[in-house]
Amino acid sequence: MLIWIALTALLLFSAATYMAARRKAVAATGGKPVLLHSLPGYYGSYAALWVGAPAALLILLFAMFGGRMEAALLRADPPAAVQALTAPQQDVFFDDARAIAHGGQPSETIYDGDLKTALDAKAAKSAHLQNLIQYGSVALGALLALAGIMIAYPRIGPQFRARNKVEGWIAGLFIACSVTAILTTAGIVASLVWESWRFFQAVPIHEFLFGLEWNPQIAMRADQYAGTGAFGAVPLFVGTFLIMMIAMLVAAPIGLYSAIYLSEYASPLTRSVVKPLLEILAGVPTVVYGFFAALTVGPIFRSFFNWIGAQLVGGSFDGLGQYLMQVQNQMALVAGAVMGIMLIPFVSSLSDDIINAVPQSLRDGSLAMGATRSETVKKVVLPAALPGIMAALLLAVSRAVGETMIVTMAAGLQAKTTLNPLDTVTTVTVQIVTLLTGDQEFDSPKTLSAFGLGLTLFVVTLMLNIIALRIVQKYREQYD
Amino acid sequence: MTDAAIPTAASLRQTVEARLKKRHAQEMRFRLYGRMAIIVALCFLALLLGRIVTQGYSTFVDYRIAVPVYLDPARIDKADPTGANYDMLVAQSILTKLGEQDDDLGEKSGKVMEIMSNDLGFQLLKMVREDPSLIGKTITVTGPVKSDAALYFKGQIKRSTPQDSRKLDDQQLDWMDKLKASGAVTSGFNVSFLTNSDSTEPEQAGVLGAIVGSAMMLLVTAVLAVPIGVLAATYLEEFAPKNRWTDIIEVNINNLAAVPSIVYGLLGLAVFINWLAVPRSSPLLGGLVLALMALPTIIIATRSALKAVPPSIREAALGVGASRTQTVFHHVLPLAMPGVMTGAILSLAHALGETAPLLMIGMISFVPGVPEGFTGAATVLPVQVFIWENASERGFHERTAAAIIVLLVFMIIMNLAAILVRRRFERRW
Numbered sequence: 001m002l003i004w005i006a007l008t009a010l011l012l013f014s015a016a017t018y019m020a021a022r023r024k025a026v027a028a029t030g031g032k033p034v035l036l037h038s039l040p041g042y043y044g045s046y047a048a049l050w051v052g053a054p055a056a057l058l059i060l061l062f063a064m065f066g067g068r069m070e071a072a073l074l075r076a077d078p079p080a081a082v083q084a085l086t087a088p089q090q091d092v093f094f095d096d097a098r099a100i101a102h103g104g105q106p107s108e109t110i111y112d113g114d115l116k117t118a119l120d121a122k123a124a125k126s127a128h129l130q131n132l133i134q135y136g137s138v139a140l141g142a143l144l145a146l147a148g149i150m151i152a153y154p155r156i157g158p159q160f161r162a163r164n165k166v167e168g169w170i171a172g173l174f175i176a177c178s179v180t181a182i183l184t185t186a187g188i189v190a191s192l193v194w195e196s197w198r199f200f201q202a203v204p205i206h207e208f209l210f211g212l213e214w215n216p217q218i219a220m221r222a223d224q225y226a227g228t229g230a231f232g233a234v235p236l237f238v239g240t241f242l243i244m245m246i247a248m249l250v251a252a253p254i255g256l257y258s259a260i261y262l263s264e265y266a267s268p269l270t271r272s273v274v275k276p277l278l279e280i281l282a283g284v285p286t287v288v289y290g291f292f293a294a295l296t297v298g299p300i301f302r303s304f305f306n307w308i309g310a311q312l313v314g315g316s317f318d319g320l321g322q323y324l325m326q327v328q329n330q331m332a333l334v335a336g337a338v339m340g341i342m343l344i345p346f347v348s349s350l351s352d353d354i355i356n357a358v359p360q361s362l363r364d365g366s367l368a369m370g371a372t373r374s375e376t377v378k379k380v381v382l383p384a385a386l387p388g389i390m391a392a393l394l395l396a397v398s399r400a401v402g403e404t405m406i407v408t409m410a411a412g413l414q415a416k417t418t419l420n421p422l423d424t425v426t427t428v429t430v431q432i433v434t435l436l437t438g439d440q441e442f443d444s445p446k447t448l449s450a451f452g453l454g455l456t457l458f459v460v461t462l463m464l465n466i467i468a469l470r471i472v473q474k475y476r477e478q479y480d
Numbered sequence: 481m482t483d484a485a486i487p488t489a490a491s492l493r494q495t496v497e498a499r500l501k502k503r504h505a506q507e508m509r510f511r512l513y514g515r516m517a518i519i520v521a522l523c524f525l526a527l528l529l530g531r532i533v534t535q536g537y538s539t540f541v542d543y544r545i546a547v548p549v550y551l552d553p554a555r556i557d558k559a560d561p562t563g564a565n566y567d568m569l570v571a572q573s574i575l576t577k578l579g580e581q582d583d584d585l586g587e588k589s590g591k592v593m594e595i596m597s598n599d600l601g602f603q604l605l606k607m608v609r610e611d612p613s614l615i616g617k618t619i620t621v622t623g624p625v626k627s628d629a630a631l632y633f634k635g636q637i638k639r640s641t642p643q644d645s646r647k648l649d650d651q652q653l654d655w656m657d658k659l660k661a662s663g664a665v666t667s668g669f670n671v672s673f674l675t676n677s678d679s680t681e682p683e684q685a686g687v688l689g690a691i692v693g694s695a696m697m698l699l700v701t702a703v704l705a706v707p708i709g710v711l712a713a714t715y716l717e718e719f720a721p722k723n724r725w726t727d728i729i730e731v732n733i734n735n736l737a738a739v740p741s742i743v744y745g746l747l748g749l750a751v752f753i754n755w756l757a758v759p760r761s762s763p764l765l766g767g768l769v770l771a772l773m774a775l776p777t778i779i780i781a782t783r784s785a786l787k788a789v790p791p792s793i794r795e796a797a798l799g800v801g802a803s804r805t806q807t808v809f810h811h812v813l814p815l816a817m818p819g820v821m822t823g824a825i826l827s828l829a830h831a832l833g834e835t836a837p838l839l840m841i842g843m844i845s846f847v848p849g850v851p852e853g854f855t856g857a858a859t860v861l862p863v864q865v866f867i868w869e870n871a872s873e874r875g876f877h878e879r880t881a882a883a884i885i886v887l888l889v890f891m892i893i894m895n896l897a898a899i900l901v902r903r904r905f906e907r908r909w
Binding site: 064065067068163164167170171173174175177178179180181182184185187188191192194195253254255256257258260261262264265274277278280281283284285286287288289290291292294295296341344345348372373374375377378395398399401402403404405408409429432433436437450451454457458461462465466469 | 503504506507509510511513514515516517518520521522524525527528531532535707708709711712714715716719720728729731732733734735736738739740741742743744745746747749750751756757772775776779803804805829830832833834835836839840842844862863865866869877880881884887888891895
């Protein structure tokens with residue numbers, strides 16, 4: 001609440017500074033603003049920026065990190081009674097102290113004797129610290145604003161290059177925004193590498209990458225530490241690969257053929273109808289595909305295979321029949337097929353762009369020599385577009401590997417090393433979701449293994465993307 | 481060389497014609513494959529949307545039961561009205577209406593409770609708590625029937641199924657027919673699906689909480705991602721010198737756009753929750769994660785919109801003495817705005833449908849009611865779909881499909897908005 005008041009006050013103060021600085025600049029020329037170096041508004045903006053920006057930044061930073069500062073200060077000198085507690089109990093104790101101080105809901109732990117007095121003392125201290133930090137930040141902000149006006153206001157005069165200065169501020173803002181993208185990548189890499197590193201201390205990296213058994217144990221007690229589960233990710237890699245292959249078998253031919261048809265054969269009218277329709281397919285959220293896979297495609301496929309199995313039982317394919325009768329909803333084929341449907345528009349729109357980029361002169365030359373259209377496509381257009389199409393398929397593979405919702409809802413949880421499309425398999429993304437939903441303990445290898453999987457996923461998709469983008473870039477230059 | 485090797489004009493013509501026929505057949509086949517591919521893809525689309533509509537439309541019809549209940553002073557303690565069993569009161573009133581007598585064990589009233597929602601009891605409790613003078617009077621309460629009963633009315637539970645393999649027995653079905661015939665049960669548009677939030681009872685569950693949660697999250701995403709993305713793109717396109725640094729940023733952005741969304745969830749978990757202590761499962765956190773995810777697509781869309789503005793505009797502005805910043809903010813950006821807005825709306829629509837990263841940051845928890853604020857617990861539409869899909873009750877399945885319909889309606893609205901913006905303001909140079 002206080003910070004909103006402070007920010008509003010700051011805004012008003014900046015506005016006032018703007019008006020004052022602007023007036024001063026105009027007044028300095030004796031009522032002839034044309035003599036100023038910059039437009040009068042720039043003088044106002046310059047002063048207002050000096051007043052508002054640093055102070056607002058400071059107050060926002062305190063608002064973001066104030067809670068952490070308070071928590072850290074609160075823990076600085078724990079009383080003896082608290083020191084006797086275990087680390088998790090201490091966490092609960094301090095959380096409760098803060099909850100009491102801030103009018104929150106403390107845990108149901110019962111404190112008595114020394115602990116109770118310590119809790120009350122800490123709660124009082126927490127409230128005190130919170131006030132100190134809040135009012136402190138506002139006071140500091142006010143000081144900064146005053147300092148800003150001291151710096152900016154005296155500089156204002158007809159010769160002062162206010163526009164260049166304001167544009168300097170804007171350039172800083174520009175660069176800060178661009179750096180966000182870098183920071184995001186850095187954040188992804190740092191968090192994945194850091195948590196994975198902690199995981200690889202508990203489970204050796206070669207065991208993770210080449211181990212054949214995946215069975216992350218649930219750590220029920222604190223002392224039941226590493227080594228109990230098996231963290232060999234090969235079954236997950238195989239499962240991911242299997243589903244990806246099925247998806248590509250569906251998406252690649254359908255996507256490619258529709259792209260060829262749309263770019264080489266279709267009339268403009270067909271194109272203008274079909275393309276948006278395919279784009280709808282691309283815009284459908286993946287959770288919807290997951291629902292479709294789990295409740296429509298899964299049961300249909302299962303009853304189909306069970307029916308075939310029933311026909312075969314008793315005949316010469318009795319074994320196969322018996323097997324087909326047992327097939328479950330959650331087979332790799334279901335998740336793969338639905339993922340393939342999802343990828344069709346992705347493959348087709350990328351390939352469409354690439355095929356359209358092949359110069360018309362190549363087609364004309366081939367047709368002039370008497371080739372039919374399909375011969376032109378097969379012998380001239382496709383070979384010319386091949387690198388681009390390969391890149392498009394690689395991007396689709398990267399999509400398939402990273403896709404989460406369809407497999408979470410339609411594929412299983414059993415980690416099996418199999419290439420049988422009728423079997424239940426699990427994938428890297430499914431395991432990340434299962435490991436990280438629900439209660440987490442951040443020091444168990446079970447939770448950390450999700451970051452190991454995430455790092456693997458990130459590296460693999462990154463490599464696929466880099467290769468694909470390289471190919472596309474090279475290919476583009478060819479005809480430019 | 482023999483004579484046979486020298487083809488006569490006639491035989492040559494014959495071979496060529498035969499081959500031509502084959503080549504044309506091949507041509508036809510190839511064209512057919514292309515057509516088939518498109519037809520198959522469109523069939524998938526029709527199947528997908530058709531299945532969801534057929535599964536979900538029945539949710540928008542609901543069956544409500546109206547029953548007069550005598551608030552018996554002998555059974556409701558005036559001093560402590562919360563202690564009474566209101567469900568039992570309602571069940572027995574329904575029995576009376578059916579002309580049946582409850583047995584001593586309360587077996588029949590137990591059966592009635594299986595076909596009426598406990599919302600009726602809650603309503604009574606609420607009324608009595610607000611106004612204890614109602615005790616002793618007869619009031620009529622209206623509420624939904626249990627989801628299994630609604631499924632029977634909708635024909636999804638059939639009398640032809642053997643009694644053991646359906647949830648309701650013959651007697652309950654008879655009662656329901658009787659109630660329907662007497663006009664106590666009426667059907668209508670299911671308003672409560674749009675005005676309620678999540679609930680453990682399918683017939684009381686609605687999507688309002690999820691819609692509000694989605695809106696709040698999208699607001700955070702838009703406020704963060706759109707300005708940052710547009711400014712970053714403007715810098716890269718209009719100001720940045722071409723050097724190694726800007727090259728790195730550019731490659732970086734292209735790669736970020738293709739990072740699997742689940743990785744953003746891991747980022748949110750490790751950085752925002754564990755390091756910055758943003759409250760779990762809050763719209764703020766979800767918005768932050770989705771903003772990072774939407775940023776690269778917004779940057780890419782903005783850059784292509786800026787590229788489409790012809791250089792002559794910039795040159796004219798610079799020629800009359802505008803600075804580069806003025807050129808960009810007064811001329812180039814306003815002209816590129818339609819493209820920028822289209823790109824922004826589309827990437828926000830994409831963010832609206834995103835689920836995977838939100839599962840990582842704890843948005844999967846059960847949240848009854850509308851989110852209290854940006855830092856309170858919330859759920860969003862796609863996650864609500866995921867949660868309901870996992871629920872075991874059959875009543876939730878049709879609600880899942882209905883929630884998908886609501887989600888798709890919002891996505892269609894956003895996409896239409898994008899198309900409209902493009903149509904309305906697009907300028908060809």
